Amino acid sequence: MNNSSTPALPSFWRRIPLAFGAFFSTLSDAEYAARIVRLADAPLTPTPAAAPVAAAPAPTPAPAPAPAPAPAPAPAPAPLRDTAPDAALQLLTLFQREARLIDFTQENLSAYSDADIGAAARVVHEGCSKVLREHFTIEAVRSEAEGSRIVLEEGFDAGAVRLTGNVVGKAPFRGALSHRGWRASSVRLPKLADAHDASVLAPAEVEL
Structure with missing residues (x-):
């Protein structure tokens, strides 16, 4: 048509x-x-040309997919502090001098009776207690009596309180205090001379 x-x-x-x-x-x-x-x-009127057919618009390209978000960087590990070994060596020296602790732990106890071991353990216990009393002030982390029920609110010091048993969910935690914990509120180790070799925990003894 x-x-x-x-x-x-x-x-x-x-x-x-x-x-x-x-x-x-x-x-x-x-x-x-x-x-x-x-x-x-009259002048001839030209036949109007047919209007050009508009070209079909180019298809709009589909938008590129949004890039996946980059994964969050892993938290940096907490920096570790270097500890000087002299203090630990000095403490071992004190335990050896007052309680013969190193002698006791290095001895093969299989040849001794339980009574002999018990007597030696009493000497070690008394000597270690003396070192702790003289050079440290030691206090309980928790003041409650062992066995009492306590509540740990959110933000509790996980370095001072360790959770045991069925640990599920998040704070607040309710449980029984099985151990009060210990902390050293002060340390009083003797000073060392610059020429002192702290690695010698107990000098060898030569009887003349």
Whole structure:
């Protein structure tokens, strides 16, 4: 179907009667003849060109998928402090001098009776207690009596209180105090001379 507004051109056989009719009408009708003259003198109107068909717009590319978020960096490990070994060596020296602790732990006890071991353990216990009393102030971490029920609120010091048993969920935790813990509130180790070799825990003895 032609939807254009331009009228269809008449065929050859249709133009024959039109030509004869126009010929006789021009001879007999002055006004008709004038219209023919005006039509002949009018400039030809060019047939309007068909409007160009607009090109189909290029398909819009699909947006690129958003990049996956980078994983959060792992927390940096807590820095570790270097500890001077001299203090630990000095403490071993004190335990050996007052309680013969190193002698006791280095001895093969399988050849001794339980009574002999018990007597030696009493000497070690008394000597170690003396060292701790003289060079440290030791206090309990928790003031409650062992066996009492306590509540650990959120933010409790995990370095001072260790959870045991069925540890599930998060604070607050409720449980029984099985051990009060210990902390050293002060340390009083003797000073060492610069030339002192702290690695010698007990000098060898030579009897003359």
